[in-house]
Each structure stands twice: as C-alpha cells, then as structure tokens.
Amino acid sequence: MGIMEHNPASSEQPDDALSGRMGRIVRLTLAxxxxxxxxxxxxxxxxAPGERFTLRGLATAIGTSPMPVREAVSRLAAENALEVLPNRAVRVPLMPRVRFEELRLIRIQLEGLAATTAAANATEEDIAEVARFERLFAxxxxxxKPDGAAAMRYNKDLHFxxxxxxxxxxxxxxxxGLWLQIGPVLNLDxxxxxxRVRQGExxxxxxxxVAxxxxxxxxxxxxxxxxxxxxAGDFILSRGILPD
Structure with a gap:
C-alpha cells in the first residue's frame, strides 16, 4: 500500500517537470x-539605420507574444545588430562613417578569403547557385523600375x-556577424x-x-x-549621410 500511495506523487512530479520543460522548449523554439x-x-x-520599432509592434507584426520577441532582440543587441532604448523601443544602430570604413576593410579580408576558397573548391552545384542569383539580380x-528591396535580397543571396x-x-x-551590422547600411545603396540599381556597378x-x-x-x-x-562602399560614403 505504501508503494501504491507513493506512486501517484512520484508520477505527478515528473509530469509537472516535463510540462515545464516543454513550455521552455516551445518558447525557445519560437524565439x-x-x-x-x-x-x-x-x-x-x-x-535602414536609425529605424525604430517597439517590442509590442514587432510582436503584433509577427503574430506572437512579446516574450520571444524580447529574447530575439536581446540576442541581436548582443551582436551589435540592434539597440534597445530606455523606452523599450528598438532601433537599428546608426553607422558612423569611421566605423563603416573599418568594417569595409575587415569585410574585404574575410569575404575575400571566402571568395578565394570558394573559387578553388566550388562544386558545379555551388557555382549554379551563385549564377542563379546573379541572373535574378541582372x-x-x-x-x-527595378525594385531596390528585391535587388538587395538577390545581392545578399548571391554573396552568401x-x-x-x-x-x-x-x-x-x-x-x-559583419553583415548583421552592415546590412542595414546597404539599404542606403x-x-x-x-x-542606382540600373546604373550601379x-x-x-x-x-x-561567376566567371x-x-x-x-x-x-x-x-x-x-x-x-x-x-x-558599393564608395557610393554610400559619397552620399554624405553617415554620421561623423
């Protein structure tokens, strides 16, 4: 009888613990x-740089509760991709000119290495994928009347x-990580x-x-x-709209 009396309690506790864990899994997956x-x-x-959102507005747009949005925004803020302001607003960071120039130099080294390695090792399928986005961009x-947003998307897809x-x-x-910071600035191109889409290089x-x-x-x-x-960097800098 003692065992029978103990079993419901012992089986109930794991169920409660499992329920809690499942709740965390669902929340984290949504985040x-x-x-x-x-x-x-x-x-x-x-x-675009300087663009603002609210956590509630993002949650409404996405169709979820504020909690997973808050978690996602916190991760992106830690990656210097977003800023959380005191009034709970979220802002895409402004990009000072000097920081843009610094990131461009770093991109040339890292992305240049990727291009070099890809050219040596790319399969036919890899090349076909890059060529597909090149054709879409073209x-x-x-x-x-080219769609600048579509052009940006094809440009990003080609690069990646x-x-x-x-x-x-x-x-x-x-x-x-670099593109999370630089991507919004490419909006200015x-x-x-x-x-600009038609006449750019x-x-x-x-x-x-591709060749x-x-x-x-x-x-x-x-x-x-x-x-x-x-x-692309020269054009953005020539517009004179990045803060000093």
Whole structure:
C-alpha cells in the first residue's frame, strides 16, 4: 500500500517537470524563429539605420507574444545588430562613417578569403547557385523600375551562396556577424532609387565573380568580390549621410 500511495506523487512530479520543460522548449523554439526572421531582415538590408520599432509592434507584426520577441532582440543587441532604448523601443544602430570604413576593410579580408576558397573548391552545384542569383539580380536591374528591396535580397543571396561554397563554417559565421551590422547600411545603396540599381556597378562585379568561379580562379574571384564591396562602399560614403 505504501508503494501504491507513493506512486501517484512520484508520477505527478515528473509530469509537472516535463510540462515545464516543454513550455521552455516551445518558447525557445519560437524565439529562435523570431531571431531568424529578424536577422534575415537585417542581413538583406530591409531595415535602414536609425529605424525604430517597439517590442509590442514587432510582436503584433509577427503574430506572437512579446516574450520571444524580447529574447530575439536581446540576442541581436548582443551582436551589435540592434539597440534597445530606455523606452523599450528598438532601433537599428546608426553607422558612423569611421566605423563603416573599418568594417569595409575587415569585410574585404574575410569575404575575400571566402571568395578565394570558394573559387578553388566550388562544386558545379555551388557555382549554379551563385549564377542563379546573379541572373535574378541582372533581371531585376533590367526592369524599367527595378525594385531596390528585391535587388538587395538577390545581392545578399548571391554573396552568401558564394560564402557557403567556401565550406568554412567559422568564417561564414564571422561574415554573417559583419553583415548583421552592415546590412542595414546597404539599404542606403540599393534603396537610393531605381536609377542606382540600373546604373550601379554591382552587376559587372557579379558577372566577373561567376566567371571566376567557373574558371576556378581564386585571384579573379577575390578581385571581383573586393571591387564589389569597395564600389558599393564608395557610393554610400559619397552620399554624405553617415554620421561623423
């Protein structure tokens, strides 16, 4: 009888503990999903420097409770991708000119290494993936009124298809961290207007990059990638809208 009396208590406790753990799993999984979605917005330049949100507004837009949004925002703030302001607002950080120039130099080294390695090791499938985004970008550029947001997305997808082809996970993670900070600033390039998408040099560098991959030419791949980063940076700096 003692055993029978003890069993309900012992079985009830694990059920309660399991229920608690399941609740945490669901919450964390949802927070991971929100984090991934917010990260994609930043990486693809769909949010501009200085743009503000509220936790409640983000939660409403995403269709979830504030808790997973708060967790995702905290992670992104720790990665210098977002700022949490005293009034619970969330802001995409402003990018001082000197910091932009510093990040550009770092990007050239890290992303240049990825391009070099990818050119040496890329498979036919890797090259086809980069070429697919190059064609999508080119097709958007040829439109009478190109969509700057679409151009930014194809540009980001092309770059990361290239970086994944290097098969250096740690390097890819480092590059992603840089893009979380630099992505919103690229908004100042492609969103400058349809003429910028049509008249910019990005398509030239993209074509050269695909050609270098097909030829498995590491030096040419790095040169095309560096030219792409440098020319986009020069245009953004020329606009004179980054704070000193």
């Amino acid at each position: 991971d999903t929100v984090y991934r979605d917010l990260k994609e917005i930043l990486l693809s330049g769909r949010a 097709a958007e550029r040829e439109k009478r 298809a290239l970086y994944r082809a290097a098969r250096l996970p740690t390097l890819l993670q480092m590059i992603e 492609f969103q400058a207007g349809p003429d 990005a398509h030239v560098h993209h074509e050269a990059l 270098a991959l097909k030829a498995h030419d590491p030096d040419a791949a790095r040169a095309a990638l560096v030219s792409d980063i440098w020319s």
